[in-house]
Amino acid sequence: MTLDKRTNAFRPDLAASHLRGEVESRHFVDGTVYEVIDPIADVRRAPAPDAALDTQALFGERVTVYETTDEGWAWGQLASDNYVGWLPANALATPGDAATHRVIVPRTLCFPGPDIKLPPLAALPLGATVAIARQEGRFSVAQNGWHLPAGHVAPLAATYRDFVAVAEMLLGAPYLWGGKSVLGIDCSGLVQVSMHAAGLACPRDSDMQQDALGQTVAIEDVTRGDLVFWKGHVAIARDARTLIHANAFHMMVAQEPLAGALTRIAVAGSAVTNVKRL
Numbered sequence: 001m002t003l004d005k006r007t008n009a010f011r012p013d014l015a016a017s018h019l020r021g022e023v024e025s026r027h028f029v030d031g032t033v034y035e036v037i038d039p040i041a042d043v044r045r046a047p048a049p050d051a052a053l054d055t056q057a058l059f060g061e062r063v064t065v066y067e068t069t070d071e072g073w074a075w076g077q078l079a080s081d082n083y084v085g086w087l088p089a090n091a092l093a094t095p096g097d098a099a100t101h102r103v104i105v106p107r108t109l110c111f112p113g114p115d116i117k118l119p120p121l122a123a124l125p126l127g128a129t130v131a132i133a134r135q136e137g138r139f140s141v142a143q144n145g146w147h148l149p150a151g152h153v154a155p156l157a158a159t160y161r162d163f164v165a166v167a168e169m170l171l172g173a174p175y176l177w178g179g180k181s182v183l184g185i186d187c188s189g190l191v192q193v194s195m196h197a198a199g200l201a202c203p204r205d206s207d208m209q210q211d212a213l214g215q216t217v218a219i220e221d222v223t224r225g226d227l228v229f230w231k232g233h234v235a236i237a238r239d240a241r242t243l244i245h246a247n248a249f250h251m252m253v254a255q256e257p258l259a260g261a262l263t264r265i266a267v268a269g270s271a272v273t274n275v276k277r278l
Helices: 163-169 187-197 206-212 258-267
Strands: 032-036 040-044 053-058 062-068 073-078 084-088 101-103 107-110 122-125 132-136 139-142 147-149 153-155 227-230 233-237 242-247 252-257 272-277
Touching: 053 084, 107 147, 163 187, 163 233, 163 242, 187 206, 187 233, 187 242, 206 227, 206 233, 206 272, 242 258, 252 258
Parallel strands: none
Antiparallel strands: 032 062, 040 053, 040 084, 062 073, 073 084, 101 153, 107 122, 132 139, 139 147, 227 233, 227 272, 233 242, 242 252
16 A cells, blocks of 8 residues: 555655655654744645645644755644645744634734734634633733634634534635635635534545545435535535535635536536535
8 A cells, every 4th residue: 555645754765753664765753843833834845935835734733844954944744634745944833832722713813912903913814723821801812922802712622513604704715726724725625624613524635535534425415514526626515506615717715506516517527526425
């Protein structure tokens, strides 16, 4: 069995120590855990700013780094979904206090004090995690001193009941291959971010999701929350007649009639490959 390089940290010259005996590599290292300190950190296929964007890591996420280059790139693996890639090293820092809360709105602002008139210090996306120290009036105060609107974060154990409702909050977000936030998101990113907000495990890419999630049902029986797959794509059923998905046709997170989508992809020479019910 060949390991998937997207979720296993190995190259001909370097690999994670736990893969010793499973892969061939000249060097094996344990790696060092870091924390994402940028609101959003791009994870690229190669150590270059113009390399393909494969996914993104969100503020507070842990990353095991196996190599840091002199040019300022870190090759590592995300804790949330095991994705492997290159991140800007300056987007990472030694881990601080363990996260206690998660951002539950599309985007929230972090103020330097308990006053919304102060210039925000950062804007965190849905799914970012923070260590909250205390409540101060209308604000949740993070360990680093940031003041976040209290209604915009919730304890990690608190989750949405309906992941489709989370996806609906991101309607209109621009399409971005590899994106995972309201500033830009792709089809599988929308599914993953929404499911994570509902406390559900979900791999990153659409082919992984098709293989790992749910049970196959007939397209004629589709209902809210089913995942509809076709080549290189995944959409979420809002109901028996409507899809919501981040797609390059609309260049945004959009809703459209299921029948219209099926006709459109048929004209493009594609077809539904699976429908999965969670």
